[in-house]
Amino acid sequence: MKLKIGFIGFGKSTNRYHLPYVLQRDSLEVSKIYSKTRKPDVEEQYKSCGIEFTSEIDDILQDPDIQLVSICTSHASHYEFARRSLEHNKHVLVEKPFVTTLAEAKDLINLAKEKNLVIMPFQNRRFDSDFLALKQVLSSGRIGNIVEIESHFDYFRTEYPDNHGKKMDGAFYGLGVHTIDQIISLFGRPDKVYTDIRSVRNPNNPDDYYHVELFYQHFKAIVKTNHLVKIPYPKFTLLGTKGSFVKYGIDRQEECLKAGMTPDQSGFGLDPEESYGKVQFEDSDGSHFEKIITPKGDYGRVYDNLYQAVMNGKKKLVSDEEILTVMEILEEGIQGENPKIYTLN
Structure with a gap:
């Protein structure tokens, strides 16, 4: 069974550090990518991958098939997008830095625990x-x-x-x-x-x-x-x-x-x-x-670990204690x- 992913953000991080690895893994499927500003020329490069592009964030958050949201936006927006994703019962991967404050990190980790969801930073x-x-x-x-x-x-x-x-x-x-x-x-x-x-x-x-x-x-x-x-x-x-x-x-x-x-x-x-x-x-x-x-x-291998954590309940790569220690x-x-x-x- 594939792990279905939605990306929030379609800049250098997504295109350079995530998609080249994700698209080569049979265990993963990129369903949708959200970008506030559409980039038709760049989107065309992924036409054969069956990815749907959207400028509506709810197309990601309200899609019942998307299990994992990968957030690749400016770090000032990480907390907002991560929290909204958790509230919509999505597992979450967040580009570094995880968030901007220790309080934000604690809040997201606590919410993920409450909902039995996986959340961690992309410590590639x-x-x-x-x-x-x-x-x-x-x-x-x-x-x-x-x-x-x-x-x-x-x-x-x-x-x-x-x-x-x-x-x-x-x-x-x-x-x-x-x-x-x-x-x-x-x-x-x-x-x-x-x-x-x-x-x-x-x-x-x-x-x-x-x-x-x-x-x-x-x-x-x-x-x-x-x-x-x-x-x-x-x-x-x-x-x-x-x-x-x-x-x-x-x-x-x-x-x-x-x-x-x-x-x-x-x-x-x-x-x-x-x-x-x-x-x-x-x-x-x-x-x-x-x-x-x-x-x-x-x-x-970050995504390989996430697949095991989300689909098979295995230990996630970056523990909550490690997240909080780095943020502190x-x-x-x-x-x-x-x-x-x-x-x-």
Whole structure:
């Protein structure tokens, strides 16, 4: 049986990060797509897929056959669309960031529980190839007990024209939501958090730089984004009591999607050998060096999980506790002065 999906929003997110994966899965069917402003030229590309396009939101919400609503709109509208979808007894997937406040997140989660529905954010970068490589090294135990993890999501973009956006329009909500979620997915709720969130290129605009440290009992994780990095840092650096792991180069799925490739094409998202991670460690047999072949990333696995959660009652990919922890860190991070250190409530 197929899981029937309705999309709210028909912009870059839907077209680039969702549909290329969803349309290649026999277990899924896109029934309808809502867009306030119709785009006939773009819609024509999906004519053969049997998708109905509409500018009436009720065509999605009141369709009894649609089981899952995938919300791909500006984040300021996520809460409204998610709540309306739940009220119409739809399971819900929401593009990142999930919502703009912790209170909104709690309200949606409580409503979903009341109605026995699944709701979660589209944390697709849990299936980045570089992150999967990191998980592989962690699970192997090669590096011993963790001492420190550092994660970077950097650019070199010198221009940042005035846009006078809100605090939640910056890099922390836009990119930090991914890097923080990756750490939370591995280790859960931290004991304390340090944040340094700034606008480096243009003080008239929301942040374009963040340095966040998540403190756990015996180690810490650092996540960073800076838009003025000309010589790249490693994507991941993992330090342990027996060794270290370093991985350069970010997952290539986005690069391939931007170039017009589809996930079924040969070479899609594959990491070049020169970007393979390297682990060096010591054990009773001496010192060892290994290359870690990068696993293949696949953002569509978010939808594979949702299929199992909705149709078969399996555990959803992003737990309610993880959703709330990430939202609390995001919300607390942009409030008051930075830098600061705080304990989660």
